[in-house]
Amino acid sequence: MADVASALQKLATYRTQNNRASQETFDRGVIVLKSDVAKTIGEEGWAFLEQLALAAIDVGRTDVADQCLQLLSDKFHGSPRVDCLEGILLEATQTPEAALKYYQDLLNEDSANAAIWKRQISVYRRMGKVEKAVEELSQFLDTFYTDVEGWLELADIYSTCNQYTSALQSLSHVLLLTPQNPFYVLQAAETAYTAGDIPLSIRMFLMAVDMTDADDSVALADSTPTGITVRAWYGVKLCARRLLKDTRLSNSSASQTPAPKNINLIDELATERLRVAYSSPGKKGEIAQGRDELFAWAALI
Structure with missing residues (x-):
């Protein structure tokens, strides 16, 4: 149990620091997952499962990610966060088209699902459909103007296309939202x-x-x-x-x-x-x- 407690403490530190540390998280997380203690420690346990699922996807252990997602789905069926995690796993294991269909189905049910909308945009960008990504991101920011990450993403897309004036316009919104x-x-x-x-x-x-x-x-x-x-x-x-x-x-x-x-x-x-x-x-x-x-x-x- 000492190893489990130590692993949980380290993983909590990673979450606090917003440190992905995928391989280290996976190695320590598997120890906790095997102990089955995650089900008994309340909110921290569910946060741990989400953290481990992402790390497992990063290191290519989709079997462990599936196990974490099943536990999360059983507890939080229909949760947007779980839906998003399932979409990320789908992106790692299936075609971009399959991931887009999954996200579109979710958006048809709830067009204001910001997390799913942003995942859809990221898939368009990875597919090289830059114009579609910009179109979707612009619509997203019309709905969620205060999303700083969205404006930064739009600025980055414009910069990679050598459209620096447009990138600067996007950054002007970032500065309005976070002037300090x-x-x-x-x-x-x-x-x-x-x-x-x-x-x-x-x-x-x-x-x-x-x-x-x-x-x-x-x-x-x-x-x-x-x-x-x-x-x-x-x-x-x-x-x-x-x-x-x-x-x-x-x-x-x-x-x-x-x-x-x-x-x-x-x-x-x-x-x-x-x-x-x-x-x-x-x-x-x-x-x-x-x-x-x-x-x-x-x-x-």
Whole structure:
């Protein structure tokens, strides 16, 4: 029982951290499943069975997934979550057409089943039916506007089709729904850069810096950029140099975003911030890797 308790604890940690860890989940989950304890521990047991079913599908053990789904179906017959799991198993074992038919039948019964609708869209995309996926996803977002994952998926589809302006429009909805997430701001900045809207891009990169750099109690000169902030400063540097090299870019913003003033100062600041990031001692006193390359790059452009 000690092994079972340890496995359950580890699996609960994976769920809390939203960590799929498919192989580890499967190995530990099988121990719990064989013990038959899942039926006796209430809500945690059902969450475990759902977690194990997904892991089993990931590692190709559909027999174990079937066993988990049977237990879940017996307890929650007709549950949308169980229907969705059965659809995922169907996707792994049958043709895409069979999965689409299954999802369509469920949507005919309940057209507002968001999880099933999103699974259907993912199947269309894997089949290469991009236009159909975009059509369905657009209709989905008209119904479920606040679904951030849906907008991110739509932006990703547009980006893979080199339609960066449309991707940026999708990301604008993401920023309206989650304005405090710096990762989405950074994604929008990079997409704007690829779309050629440099004034908008530098504005978004600077916004990402403002959201992730040291707090107001620490002077800029005393702070060291790390993580996402370093990436944002890279973007600021790239945009500043492009604006300096080609002044026409300042007046060619598709979003009508004005270029910031004092681009030279912004360029110098970005260079200084990147130098600080790559000059700071790392673990055990080691200088950050890539410092020389960064300094040479900053000097050249």
